[in-house]
Amino acid sequence: MVRYAQGGGLTDAERAAGSGCGGRRWPGFEDGERNSDIAVMLRVSERSVERWWRQWREGGAAGVASKGLPGRPRLSEAQIARLERELERGPLAHGWSDQRWTLSRVKKVIGRLFHVSYTVEGTWRLLKRHGW
Template identity: 50%
Template sequence: MRLQAGQRFAAGEKTAVIAKNLRVSVRSVERWRRAWREGGMEALRSAGPANNPTVTDEQFAVLEEELGKGPSAYGFDDDRWTLARVQTVTRRRLRMSRPVTTVWRLLEVPPVCGRC
């Protein structure tokens, strides 16, 4: 979408028209236009999510080792790993805060439902 806006900037279109056509706020288009003026089309390319740094292979190995110790090593009452508990271990050991949905993807947990 930002690249489309960049093409329109180059064509001289007005900010309000671009915002309406792309169904975004005028403020967003103004921000994109500023980036475009300062860095061209390259400045409009996405660099990916800013708040979701990846877990390295080394960090994943540490997490595997920690999970191998079992939940009781972290003071949990029973021997069940839940996503919330894995999230806690990730925060404590790797010093990384991840939403439960990211923990789910990190562990590549298969669907519970046989039809899914």
């Protein structure tokens, strides 16, 4: 499913119906319509339609099904355990001058240890998910 700000200019009814790109049926692909007509109908670029058409041709409806939002890099359970040990050592052990963990500091430790970049919000979610 494609996401656009304010629903991409679609009405509530069009969004509820899936308006093609998120619906069960791919109008145009099954009906042999031109890519330019499909692009206008779905309010997307022709290039996107070409890519979706190729995915539909190779895998059917499952080929163009949404894979969900792009995921953030995940840490393995072993990495989470190591992060918890490092956090228990405290900020002083990681070069800060006080004993205060902030999300920004934890984010930096994750980056240094695992070469993975989280946002501050992603760091908060990671810590919350693991009981911190």
